[in-house]
Amino acid sequence: MGGDRMRRMILLFLIVLMVSLVFAGEFRSIEAIKASGELRILQTENYWYPFYYLDEEGKLGGIDVELGKDIAAALGVKPVFIRAIATHETLATHLKEGEGDIILSYYSYSPSRASQVYISRDYLVQNLSLLINNQILQRIKNELDELTPEKLVESLNDPSISVLVMMGTVYEKIALELFPGAKIFSIGTTENLAGLLFEKNYDVFFMNDLWTETFLVKNPSLLIHYSIYRLPSEDQIVVGVNPANADLLEWINRFLDSDYNRTREYLNRYIDYELIAKLHREISAESRVKLLLEDPYRWIVLFLILLLAFLVVWSSQKKIKKKSENGKAPHWLLNIWTILFAMVLGFYSGGAFPDIVEGLSPLGELFFNYMLLCGLPILFCVVTLNILRLLMKSGGGGFLLKFLGVVLVFFVLGALIGIVVAMIVEPGTGVPKESQEALVVSMKATNPFEEVNVTTGSILWSLPTNMISNSIVRAFAENKTLAIVFFSIILAFAIKFVNDSKREAIIDSLETVGEIFIFLFRLSYYILPFGIFSLMLSQASVFTGDTSVMKSLIMLIGCQFLCFVVWFIFSTVLGAKLAKMSPLEYLGAIKKPTMLLFALMSSVAVIPEALHTSEQVEQFNDENQRGVLPLLVVMLQPHTVSLFAVVAIFNLQLLGRSLGPMDYMYIAISSIIAVIATIGVPSPLDLFTISMVVLPFNIPPTQAIFFMLPWMYTGRRLEVMGMMINNFAAVQLFRSKKPKENLSPAAKTLE
Structure with missing residues (x-):
């Protein structure tokens, strides 16, 4: 009897020990990270310009890459960027399995993600946005007395409307909630996104404003077919931390609140806000054309052209x-x-x-x-x-x-x-x-053709x-x-x-x-x-x-x-x-x-x-x-x-x-x-x-x-x-x- 009790206690101890070892392997403490000399940063396999991508020299760069280097430097270690074969939605699983220390991968906050991993304070806040086919948008404007975000979303919630989203992102889930009556299509990579939109296979592309605006600056001819419309809903970009590593979460929040956080500097480096502003600006006839010459030289040149024309003719x-x-x-x-x-x-x-x-x-x-x-x-x-x-x-x-x-x-x-x-x-x-x-x-402004x-x-x-x-x-x-x-x-x-x-x-x-x-x-x-x-x-x-x-x-x-x-x-x-x-x-x-x-x-x-x-x-x-x-x-x-x-x-x-x-x-x-x-x-x-x-x-x-x-x-x-x-x-x-x-x-x- 006593032997059985002893065997049960030993078995229970072994189980507890094994579970402890398993959970200990799922995350590393700040001391363990410093001791290893590396901060493992999880990112998706697909690139997301301008947050992480390969530059012309084939080197990894972007806003999240710069921020990851700063966090690692503050810890006194080197950053190691791990390209997980995963979507944004499955990164949490890889983090909990101990494949990385943090998620720094253009990671949006959502309640479901917060239930799986610790979520840091946001280091970037954007608005959700719609890239809408101009003909669809004009038709909706003609049907409404006043265009508001609520009325626009309601008008797009129609079986005849096709909405394109990125697979495995927060936006895919939000699109299903916002447009349950529309046809939702998902793609896994942004590489061919411009081509799909050029072909006008879809009426709406749903994302956030900053990424979409940056995308339009790189592909300005899309503005012939589409217009961007900002929604009031916010999109918070955060860092993901293992739910068992509260100390690291607290450290990252303090870092993001400190002067060492240079996110704004990186945004200005990688994003041309002047060009983005012009995407939304209505250019008046007066400001659209800069004067070739100022007075009185423009009149003098005009006279000379007329005189030359007269003599030649x-x-x-x-x-x-x-x-x-x-x-x-x-x-x-x-x-x-x-x-x-x-x-x-x-x-x-x-x-x-x-x-x-x-x-x-x-x-x-x-x-x-x-x-x-x-x-x-x-x-x-x-x-x-x-x-x-x-x-x-x-x-x-x-x-x-x-x-x-x-x-x-x-x-x-x-x-x-x-x-x-x-x-x-x-x-x-x-x-x-x-x-x-x-x-x-x-x-x-001048194209009269359908x-x-x-x-x-x-x-x-x-x-x-x-x-x-x-x-x-x-x-x-x-x-x-x-x-x-x-x-x-x-x-x-x-x-x-x-x-x-x-x-x-x-x-x-x-x-x-x-x-x-x-x-x-x-x-x-x-x-x-x-x-x-x-x-x-x-x-x-x-x-x-x-x-x-x-x-x-x-x-x-x-x-x-x-x-x-x-x-x-x-x-x-x-x-x-x-x-x-x-x-x-x-x-x-x-x-x-x-x-x-x-x-x-x-x-x-x-x-x-x-x-x-x-x-x-x-x-x-x-x-x-x-x-x-x-x-x-x-x-x-x-x-x-x-x-x-x-x-x-x-x-x-x-x-x-x-x-x-x-x-x-x-x-x-x-x-x-x-x-x-x-x-x-x-x-x-x-x-x-x-x-x-x-x-x-x-x-x-x-x-x-x-x-x-x-x-x-x-x-x-x-x-x-x-x-x-x-x-x-x-x-x-x-x-x-x-x-x-x-x-x-x-x-x-x-x-």
Whole structure:
């Protein structure tokens, strides 16, 4: 009996001892930490910028890392950061199992966490926040008399609303409590968060304000789609301590209350509060643009620009009049120098006299809308007639397929050249975040177009979806150029199978309608300088705050020139090889039509001289070549494909938008389709088809056109010269395999 009692006591003692040893291993006292020389700090496996992350050198840095080093230094030990394979919610388990001494991992207070571990006093207090899709937010504002946090949360608590949260965080639990009726989605890492929000798969991102604001500063182009809204609820960031280690908790609280706590210093080091403040600031028209020059210098420069414009235009008109056969010059408003100085004057006036921007900028929108009013019917008529003429040409569908195949190959090369040049040179990178924010604010204020949802999975499918409209009238009303082009092609195929008399009547009607709208469009030439002046006014705000955007514009023009050089070399080598001539002989043979196109900038006007060259040069004197050359002169414009691709990528780089393979593929395909839509359309209307390239990325077409204007009115002559070199290179592909012997002999080169 006594032996049994003794055995029970020994067994009980052993159990108590084992339990004591287990619990003793779960935490270390302050003395044990000092004796080991290390403070073990638990953090999640995923990084949370700017609290803990790897810097450019691959070293661990951030606010929590700096704070952890200070705590360790105060204890006289070294910090050891343990990256636990855990979420924030499971860090407490790792701490209680003795894997670390404290949790310092952007750790938010919650009642459930306080029941598992000791929670220190907060070292940072934030507010919960919502990053809301602008369209959703605007709809809610329209439905409410006054927007309050309570009403906003109530409106978002709807099955149609999708809320994105970070998995294993406090915010995941709070979102389930705040939005029980909404669809809650969780992701485990922030690495692809920007991409998910760019694709607009979710209506709301729920987090706290400081982290979300820092995230937006790094990704300012998200402001095009989203707005941040602070909630009154607080989010306290704390240190977690083992529940058996009350002494360490008391020590950490004293440290956080002392002057050794430099959290505020670290916040200012890692977070740009000035840029964050601008995320919430409503920028007035007066403060949006800084003056380029102060009085009286801005007036002096204005006078000098006007004087220079007058002298240059007057001199140009005088030269044109002297060279003209009838001794007359076109109206001075039609002079290319008038248009160039209107562009310069509009840009300068927008920066030097910002007060006039709000009053005169709408005139630019009216001009833009008038050109669309006349241009879309022209686009419809020209595309229909061009496709119909190709179908009706001898050889029918076979010739059409070969012709379109050649054109498509050149256009694909154009897209690739534009994309590669933009990727290598990166003209839009290096712009400060502040300038990116200002650009995004400007775009949000001036973008009149509805947002288009393009996701990684559907970006290519958006082409056929946007191509086929359920109403052609609606396509015209909503400026859906892609749908208009597709309908024109379908209509051309249908007209081909109509009997001859009706077909001729339809063709005559289309030609008449096209001529009417071309006449109306040409009337806009007289107000073209005023329209461009007004469009340029509002663009000055992009450049006056930071010269880096101006540098980017110069880089863009350099990219466009580089594209011309690549095309010039490629076309010369290809044309010379196919024609079995030296490059100099090839250029010499086509010199006259090339220079004529360079001077007139009219593909239609140069067709007679191009045909004359074809008849005089043996290598081009073939019936098929002479038949296809006029079509190539009008339709083959691979340079413009390169230009559209470069400008689209440049605009996305300016906004800090990272592009993936699907984005580049979409830009390539849409640039090709957009240029096909410009065939036969008078300049500068052809520029507006770039809308189908940039609108899916929510870039206003007017902004894309603005960045094309400097090249279009300076380098366009080089571009059209390159077009003629391309045309005579491509026409070699249509030479008969066995040319007729009765063709007239010709000189190998044209003197």
